[in-house]
Amino acid sequence: MSTPQTDPRYEEKLAEFEARIARGEKIEPDDWMPDEYRRQLIRLIHQHANSEVIGALPEGTWIPYAPTFKRKKALVAKVQDEVGHGLMLYRAAETLGKPREEMIEEMLAGKSKWSLVFAYPAETWADVAIIAWLIDGGAIVNQTIMATGSYAPYCRALKRIIYEESFHLKHGFDMVVTLAEGTKRQRDMLQDALNRWWEPIIMFFGPPDKLSVHTETLRRWGVKPKTNDEQRQIFLRKFVPQILDLGLTIPDPNLRYDEENDRWVYTEPDWDKFFDIIRGNGPMSKERLAVRRLAHEEGRWVREALEATGIARQLREAAVAAPTSSVVA
Amino acid sequence: MSPKTWHFNPYHQRIDEAMQLMDEPPKADTEWILFEVFVREKRGEHPVHVGALHAPDPEMAIVLAKEQYLRRGDAVQLWVVPSACITATPIEEADIFMHTTDKSYREAYGYRVAERVRHLRGEEKHG
Numbered sequence: 001m002s003t004p005q006t007d008p009r010y011e012e013k014l015a016e017f018e019a020r021i022a023r024g025e026k027i028e029p030d031d032w033m034p035d036e037y038r039r040q041l042i043r044l045i046h047q048h049a050n051s052e053v054i055g056a057l058p059e060g061t062w063i064p065y066a067p068t069f070k071r072k073k074a075l076v077a078k079v080q081d082e083v084g085h086g087l088m089l090y091r092a093a094e095t096l097g098k099p100r101e102e103m104i105e106e107m108l109a110g111k112s113k114w115s116l117v118f119a120y121p122a123e124t125w126a127d128v129a130i131i132a133w134l135i136d137g138g139a140i141v142n143q144t145i146m147a148t149g150s151y152a153p154y155c156r157a158l159k160r161i162i163y164e165e166s167f168h169l170k171h172g173f174d175m176v177v178t179l180a181e182g183t184k185r186q187r188d189m190l191q192d193a194l195n196r197w198w199e200p201i202i203m204f205f206g207p208p209d210k211l212s213v214h215t216e217t218l219r220r221w222g223v224k225p226k227t228n229d230e231q232r233q234i235f236l237r238k239f240v241p242q243i244l245d246l247g248l249t250i251p252d253p254n255l256r257y258d259e260e261n262d263r264w265v266y267t268e269p270d271w272d273k274f275f276d277i278i279r280g281n282g283p284m285s286k287e288r289l290a291v292r293r294l295a296h297e298e299g300r301w302v303r304e305a306l307e308a309t310g311i312a313r314q315l316r317e318a319a320v321a322a323p324t325s326s327v328v329a
Numbered sequence: 330m331s332p333k334t335w336h337f338n339p340y341h342q343r344i345d346e347a348m349q350l351m352d353e354p355p356k357a358d359t360e361w362i363l364f365e366v367f368v369r370e371k372r373g374e375h376p377v378h379v380g381a382l383h384a385p386d387p388e389m390a391i392v393l394a395k396e397q398y399l400r401r402g403d404a405v406q407l408w409v410v411p412s413a414c415i416t417a418t419p420i421e422e423a424d425i426f427m428h429t430t431d432k433s434y435r436e437a438y439g440y441r442v443a444e445r446v447r448h449l450r451g452e453e454k455h456g
Contacts, residue, residue, distance in 0.1 A: 028420045064337035077400075084397050091381055100383065101358050108355040160380070164401070290347035291340040297350060303359045303385075311386035315362045319413035 021222045026152035029095040040214070040223050041151050042096045049089035050107045050114035054288050056082040058122040059131065067125060074171050078132065081164045088157040095153045108293050110280050117200045119282025126179055126186075126193035132172025134197065134239060138204045140165050141235045150222025180246045187247075194243070195251045202252075203269050205232040211271060236264040362411055364390040366398050369406040376408050384409075 007013075013032050020027070027033060056079045063079065066072035090100050106112040117135055122128055140162060147158040179190040206228040209215060218224040226234075240257075243250060254267045277285065307313075335341035361383035367376035379398045384390035390409040399407065418425065433439030 030420050032421065061335060061338050061341065080396075080400065084400070087382060087397060088380060091383075101360060104358070105355050110351075156380070286348065286351065287344060290344065290351050293350050293355065294340055294343065294347035296355070300356075300358070306385040306389055307359045307361075309386055312360070312362050315386070315411055315413070316360075319362075319411070 018220065021150045021220070025150075026155060027150050027222075028152050034221075036217075037221050037223065038096050040218060041154065042093050042098050044223065045089055045093035045096075045154055046098065046103050046106075047113050047115075049086045049093060049103065050112055051118065052082050052086035052089060053107070054114045054118045054292065055135075056086075057288050057291055058118055058120070058284075059128055062122060062125065062128050065125070071175070075128070078168050078171065081168065085157075085161045085164070088160065089154075092151075092153040092157045096151075104296075108289065108296060110289055113278050115204065116274060116277040116282060117204050118288060119277050119285040120197070120200055121284050123196070124189050124193060126189040127197065129172060129175035129179055129190065130193045130197050132168055133176045134172075134201050134243075135204065136165055136168040136172055137239055138201060138235050140169060141238065142205065142231055145226045145231055145234075146224075148222075148225045176246065180248070191248055194248055198251050199269055202232065202266060203271075203274050205229075205235065207271050207274060208268070233263055236266070240264065359385070361385050362390075363413075364394070364409040365412050365415065366390075366394045367408040367410070368398060368402075368404045369408070370403050372405055376406065381412060387411075 014034060017027075017032060017034065017037075020031075027037075059075060059082075060079045063072060063075050066075055090103055093103060094100050103112065107114070117131075122131060143158050143162050143165065147155050147162060149155060176190065179186045206212075209227045209229045212228065215224070215227055219227070240250065240255070252267050254265065256265050257263075258265050280286070280289075340347060362385070363381055363383055364387070365381050366379050368379050369376040382390065382393055382397055384393050387409060391407060394407055394409055
């Protein structure tokens with residue numbers, strides 16, 4: 001439901017919409033909303049959903065290679081959670097009008113983006129530990145902030161996701177500490193993983209504010225309650241002391257806390273590299289999509305067999321024959 | 330030590346086949362029905378809406394809802410309802426639920442009795 005911008009009521013509707021958000025009220029799927037709000041949210045939530053599903057791949061590869069049975073069970077549970085998060089996020093984006101099948105197709109065709117961190121290989125078990133601690137840690141920082149946004153279906157999905165992510169983080173930290181308090185070989189493996197993952201982690205929060213447009217509008221509309229740089233600072237504040245506490249070294253000689261300006265200073269990543277990776281040129285970008293695609297194609301016969309009962313078609317026809325009002329989410 | 334050949338990962342063993350698949354566009358997929366999911370956590374409580382998911386039929390919706398919404402937490406019962414069965418008022422008409430006149434006569438708080446009883450008792454003592 002949207003009023004075209006040439007409509008004389010547009011300004012009035014926009015003012016009401018912005019006032020509602022300023023009051024801290026949430027927007028539900030069938031509320032009036034500006035086209036730009038809808039467009040930005042679909043793109044953002046779609047990419048988030050893609051990231052959850054692709055994110056299951058670097059860790060899923062390690063399930064058969066987990067060092068203990070307990071770790072294997074925890075990793076299976078984590079991967080299952082990530083895929084479930086993807087499901088809920090595609091659903092949240094779908095309430096804005098984009099069909100789920102279209103979103104999945106675009107992801108498989110490489111037309112829709114996902115987080116660059118999953119374009120890197122998980123080379124050792126220590127990578128699995130670092131990912132679960134620091135990437136999930138970063139995701140929780142991001143998601144906690146986004147859950148204060150204005151679009152209700154996204155907020156509801158995030159609330160459930162954050163609850164499940166708390167186990168991922170705790171388990172990740174448990175794995176990291178186990179390695180840190182282990183043999184020299186384990187500690188070296190952990191440091192090596194951190195050395196390789198530090199730059200992707202810094203890039204995880206996206207390009208610096210000076211490279212972003214629409215920042216103020218997106219903040220006012222509750223699409224992006226905090227900027228990329230603000231989120232990055234929150235992450236650093238929380239995790240740098242913990243990393244150093246474990247006796248690890250952060251591979252950025254310029255990383256330091258600027259007391260005067262109350263912010264962490266770090267080496268600015270190569271943002272051209274960032275854009276290149278999210279365009280699909282990361283070390284594992286093509287493999288990730290190919291593996292997802294193969295799994296999707298291999299499962300097709302199951303989906304088609306389930307449809308063969310004809311019940312889905314009957315239900316769809318019944319829905320068309322007796323339409324109900326309003327969107328439910 | 331990284332198991333670089335990934336012997337136990339069937340997809341990585343077939344990475345070349347997977348990469349070839351990328352040359353063709355993805356095929357159109359099955360379309361499933363949207364179901365709303367409700368969980369009754371304990372006997373005696375209402376079923377509570379927890380979210381939605383797509384499934385090909387109600388039986389599969391139950392199976393998938395258990396996977397998605399009951400990985401954790403307690404439940405004694407699970408409901409799924411095709412979303413198309415739900416009738417809802419439009420959100421922009423939320424004001425139809427406003428109480429415009431004083432309807433406190435419908436509520437317990439609309440009746441102040443304790444003070445008057447105290448009065449009665451007081452008068453009896455004196456009189």
